[in-house]
Each structure stands twice: as structure tokens, then as C-alpha cells.
Amino acid sequence: MHSKTLGWILLAPTLLILFLFGVVPFIYVVFVSFHQWNPFGANPNMVFNWANNYRRVVFDAQFITSLQVTAAFVFFAVTSQLILGYALAQAFMRDFPGKSFFRTIHTLPLIMAPIIVGSVWKLMTTPSIGIIPNLLSNWFGYDLNIGQSATQAFITTVVMDIWHWTPLVTLTMIAALVSLPPDPFEQAQIDGANRRQIFWHITLPMIRPAILATLFIRLMDAMRTVDEVLMLTGGGPGSATRYVGVHIFKEVFPRTNYGYGSAISVVVLYLTIVVCWLMYVGLIAPRNKGKG
């Protein structure tokens, strides 16, 4: 059999699954976003309403606020995860007593379902019974009450996300660092390069693809955070932690407003794609205009 045909036959199951579970739902959501549809409302039928849902989206102050807090959340969480993940990976590259033990337990948050993470953090941050407010109060005289303070609630969700997802970054960085060839480092040391120069001019450029892949994964993941935050703060107080995922959830499920919820989902998907594409173009794509 021709190798190209065999290739397509082998790829066919994956493509079919991707089409069924990726492309078809996307088309359906776009279709629903152009309709007024509340199956539990007075008129349960889908009514085509042109771009009215999108008109509502661009004037929805709560949605625009949720975009702003999501941007802040994504920036602080992902930046911290990348820095911490790299630092931990460097630490795990060295030998110290109990290294394999720590290396195993530091990945434990990764295997927890987000809803469990949210529940555990809710328990840990509840004033009067939670360990974190208790310790902060006893040690520093600081009152932590995420039900009242918007800033504290926001910071707590960022810290929770960092705690949950930093191990993923660490694992990726370890994989990248382990695969580096030793020769460039030895040559740099022979040439008298210091640690900072080695980091900026050898390590960082060589692990750049791994950093960028992790950045994209975490960016897309952080932009659709729902369950952890919903469990921990419920999107409050006010709209301090009402990230876009939480906003969509509250619009679609309690209000059963599927048409409008779909329109918001499409806009958020669009923004996610654009952010990732712009970063791809800025950081990865070759800039060789004029060579053709």
C-alpha cells in the first residue's frame, strides 16, 4: 500500500474523534450563539436572533469586568508558575537527601481533580476553622477573610492555581533540562562564563521550546478556570474572582441562557486563540520577510 494512503488510514480514527468531539461541538456552539434559546423559559424553542447575543456581549459590563480580572489572574498565576517551576526543576536537578521523595510528593496536587482542590482550599481558608487564617492570625496578626476582602480572594485563587499547576511546569522543565547536552556548558565553563551568563546565553535558549509549550498550555488552561474558583469563592466577593469561565457557568447553568452563554463562549475562545496566536507569531514564527 502506498505510504501516504497508509498514513491517512492510520490517522483516520484520530481525525474522526477530533472532528466529532472538537469541530462538531464548536460548530454547534457557534450555531446556538446566533439564537435566543432558553429551553426552560416561556418559549423553549430556538429562535434565530442574528447577532443580538453578540450585541449584548459587547455591552455586558459584568463580562468586561470578568475579562479584566481573568487577564490579571492569568498574568500573575502563569508568570509565577513558570518562575517557580523552573526554580524547582533546577533544585531537583541537584542531589540532596530525600530528593526522590520530594520529587514524588511535589506532583501530588497534579493528580487532584480541580473541584477537590477548590474544596480543600475552601476548608483551609474558612475563617475560624481553616488552618491558613489561623496561622496567619497567630503568627503575623493578619486577618484572612476571603468572603469579605476582594483582594484577599483574588490572591488566594492565584495562590491556589500556583499550588495546583506549578508541578506540571516543574516536570516539563526537568524533562527539558535533563535532555540538554553537557558539551555547551563545559565549553562555557572553560571559557570562563559565570552562572548568570550560562543561564541567559545557553540554558534559556536551549529550553525555550519547552518553556513556550508550557506557557501556551498553562495560558489556555488558566483562561478557562472554573471549578476550583467556583468551589473556593463562587466568583465573589462582588465580582473579584468572577473569571470568564465562572461568568459563563453562571450565565448558562443557573439562568439556562444557552444562546447568550454560547456567544460569550465563542468570544472567549476567540480571545484565547488570538492571544496564543499573537504569542506564537511574536515568539516562535520565523521573521524572514523579504527573503522570499
Added chain:
Amino acid sequence: MKPERRPGFLPIQTNWFDRLFISVVLWVALSLFWLRFLEPLGLSIWICVAISLILAAVIIRRG
């Protein structure tokens, strides 16, 4: 799909699918901007559609 080695006005090397993608991205951005700021002034969204289609044709052919 390999990027074509052709001189276009876009600052990156692209193939026709990239240019189609860029056109759709611009179309959506322009439409949302139009709905938010220009439609309330009385300018119909169909003007935006026409501009977007012309823009898409230019980008796909010359980008």
C-alpha cells in the same frame, strides 16, 4: 502546509490558510468593535461585513 516564499505585505511568512485565519480574526475583531462603538451611531453591521470581506480578499491575495 509549508509557508510560501512570496513577498506580501504581512510581516510574517504565510500560506493561504494563515491568511484566511488572519482574515477571520480581523473580521471578528472588526465586528465586535463595530457592534460596540459604531452601530450605536447608526452605521449598519452590513457595512462592517462588506469591509471585512474586502479586507479578507486583499489579505488572501496580497498578504
